[in-house]
Amino acid sequence: MTTTASRKSAIDDSELISAAVAARGDLSPRIARMREQVLRAPREISLVRAREVTKAVKQNPDRPRAIQLALGMKEALRKLPISISDDERIAGAHGEKTKCAVLYPEVKSDFLIAELQNFTERETLRFSITDEEKRELREEILLFWKNKSAFDDMMSRQSEDIHFLVDNIAIVIQNDFNGANHLAHIDYEKVLQKGFEGIIDEAKAAMARIESDDPEREGKKSFYTSVIIASEGVIGLASRYSQLAHASASGATSHERAQELREIAEICERVPAKPARTFQEALQAVWLTFIGIAQLDVGQEIPLGRVDQYLYPYYRSDVEEGGLTRSEALELLEEFYIKFNKVTILGEYAVTKVNDGNTSRYELTLGGVGKDGKDATNAFSYLALEAVNNMRLISPNVAVRLHPDSPEAFVNATTNLMTNGANVMHVFNDEVMVKGATRLGWPIQAARDYVLTGCVEPIPGSTYGSPCSAFINGPKILELFLNGGRPMISVCGDEQDLPSPKCSSFAEFYGKFTDYLRSILEKTMDALDIACEIQKRLLPNPILSALIDGTVENGKDIKSGGARYNLLGIDLLGIGTLADSLAAIRKIVYDERQHNLEEVVEWLKSGFRGYEKERQRLLNHLPKYGNNDPYVDEIAKDIVDFMDEVLKEKRTYRNGSWVLGLHSEAHHVYQGAIVAAMPNGRPEGEMLSAGAGPTPGMDREGPTSSLRSMATIDYTKVYAGASCNMRFNPTLFSNQESVGQFASMLKTYFFRLGGQHLQVTVADTETLRKAQQHPEKYEDLFVRIAGYSARFIDLTKPTQEEVIRRSEMCACG
């Protein structure tokens, strides 16, 4: 969920600016200025990183890829034009422009080549780029990578079956090549406690210990060398900022500013090379580390981890002994948050659409239990929430972990923020997450130390992902299955030969369908093995490897399986649509025998043209997931159980666990566009159900029934994350009591029913307007009216207008 589609759609630039207006009024002037600046800045491209990495690869053809990339990164950080603005107290930017994207042509170059001309003109997420930059990019960078990027290599090695499935969008291979790159449990604490000098020393010592007869000697040596070079790169950048701050101090506009610049100079001289001592040093160290990481990955989703755990000691000691006030700390934290909004990603257009307006997600995790199993919420957790409320920006994305003993005040602060219209955060159930990881074999401490990595994907301690490495389009698989392996619409690629799905009982039908699903899953796992092999060979990541537990000990890059633990996630898309469709087939073909399967297939192939009566009946008279009807809920549960069993049979290329996810970002919209009509009455091309949720509009019995349906699924088996996004109108949160009722609903869903994730979209005016135009898609939109929650679409026009007027008021509150 997405951290989800509807949430993300609220972050178009114009909306950001209006959000700016809506934010709290008492921001300090410097914060208000910086916030405003990042909101209004156009998206630009920084070529430095792509240029230097390309050069390093060209100039060192014989050196291992890890060294080439580390050298390129170090050089980029040495050459990047730098500046410190008058308002900044934390220095650093990942590119030379206010809001920019760096490019990673070695990962995937085809779309850059194809879309270069369009960056400035496309419908959404435009980027400015000068003609000279275009020329350089085309002639000096992309020409070199043409057909040579890791993605090209990966696809050229895939089987015909995989090409067929990918071309028909029955599956999507991401695995850090495209789109989401949910990473790892990054050890920021290591940077704060040892500094990059400590990391270099550690690598050197490990290198010295390699046995002379170690068969992996060469590989280990170049791994440690790459870690050292990458670490030096980050230290080098910090010292450039230190020098710049020092030099700027003399020309500062005021005495105070001169003093601040001297402080920045001192801080950057120290961190992240050496351990941090103060809160400001800690923030500076994390930020520069982030910039380093952003140079060597697709950079889209770099998790910030449990900031309230690793920053708290610095905050506390500064407040207790260092004379730091809470409001000073808040201001620094707000500046820290703003910085992440300067980092953007230039994505492939198709992928951009999937991300629906939000291309980069840097997620921080708050609350939850500590490694000892006790509540770890602290004063900094509250400070971090307050800063979120003040900033209301798209980054960082905020994940809150809750457990039955979370402090009442923290739950309240969280639910207040979830319901106040900011739509900026989501919550996770520790009980389910911790059980999910231990069930897969993670030790309890690592399981308790999980972080969220971009959307809804957890990563336990000492673990490398990616939890979002492929999507399987459930409804498309059903379409193929019902049609002998051939797509019913937009046929591309070869036909597969599947036996006829005709069966004498639903059990037999379901058995054949899951056999087919198994074969798709197995093919996807094979495809990801190939992808991981390419990742290992062409895309090692020395800077990230330096920060993930296990790599130094193993002498291996994360891409070679160096992390202590590994996992790869595969998402099932459209479980609601799929379960409803299977339930419909079960009911009308096998239970009630009103129609035979051929008839149903005929309706679907025709896109229900000429069969509106049948379609209406399917839509309105059959069980639907989201209404707590076991007839269909059990099917959703069974599919999850089945996929979990299949995934458990194998290990990943890096000897990690395969895990199942149920989240969709905006894939359910974009992939739905090429899925034929479905037996649940969904017309051809319509969006699929999102995340773990019901088909939009089909949960007719209100939020509690919808949650009970979703809770049928065993989420300890969905460790790659299951998104549950609910849409509410602000009128449902009109007073403190109703926010309290929402908190009760959340706690019930989590701690009594076993839910994993919850996010609330407080439906804005735009949504309400759309609901007026397409009431059939908004049957689940509840508003508060006449003493109870009513469906928005059932209201008369004037009342709808009234609600819209009211929601506009409340949304800014």
Next chain:
Amino acid sequence: MDVHPENDMTGLVLDIQRYSLDDGPGIRTTVFLKGCPLSCRWCQNPESISPAPEIGFRAERCIGCRTCQKACPADAIMFDNADRIDRGRCTACGACAEGCPSRAMFAVGKRYSISKLLEEVKRDAAFYEESGGGVTLSGGEPTLQFDFTLAFLKACKEAGLNTAIETNGLAASDNLRKLLPYLDRIYFDLKIINSVEHQRLTGADNRQILENARMLVECRAPVDFRLPVVPSMTANKANISEIGVFLKKVGVREIGLCPYHENWVTKLSWLGRRDSPPAELQKPLTSEELLSVIDMFSQEGINARSVEGEIAAR
């Protein structure tokens, strides 16, 4: 608990509303029973008034397949009729609603046995437990199906559920007393004190209602009074001051306000009714009107607050 089959009578249920927020503490499920002895001009649930099942028709959902016509045993479906259903012939048998693929035809009122209804409301038990919520019986007027109401409340109590009722107060006092042991909260509508006006606008005399109100306070029942705030009809200076006087006389200082919404006007056409309500009932109550009612109450020394939450200044 198991409901004994012999006691498993049925009641006519209009609707079951989950995640109700304003019908008592916590997360609640509100069960609307069909049938009401009053017929208030402003009634926001006109489909709840008749104690018999009815058929509704939403023209905008109809795809014209005529399944309903084929299904109707009474030949009551008229495609050239503006209302589609010849209400004189229709026996409300429900066959059309069952057959209608798009739910354009729908049954208004469905029979539930005590055990089935209990099962329905118990599905949200986890939410009630966490939030301190439960079940609220509303209507129509739930006491009109008195035996069913009593049996259902008993069953809820035996199942350990928190219970509340919303009543217009027009019931035999003895009946209300019999319900008391099974109720945690009573929301009692006070509409109009002047008996002539009450008769004119609700179609019934209010003596019994006021007597019940006094009786409940006297026997210390957990009663909360509520006023449907209807422009001019109930929300006028004279009525509010009379309500204030009445409340003070019985020793109550608080009242909940239920703002009027005109949403129901569309529902008339679903039921085939061609009448249209007076202009003042065709628009929602404004915040200003609501605030002025609160103000009038406070002049009477009565603390009034909207049951829908804080009122946004507009």
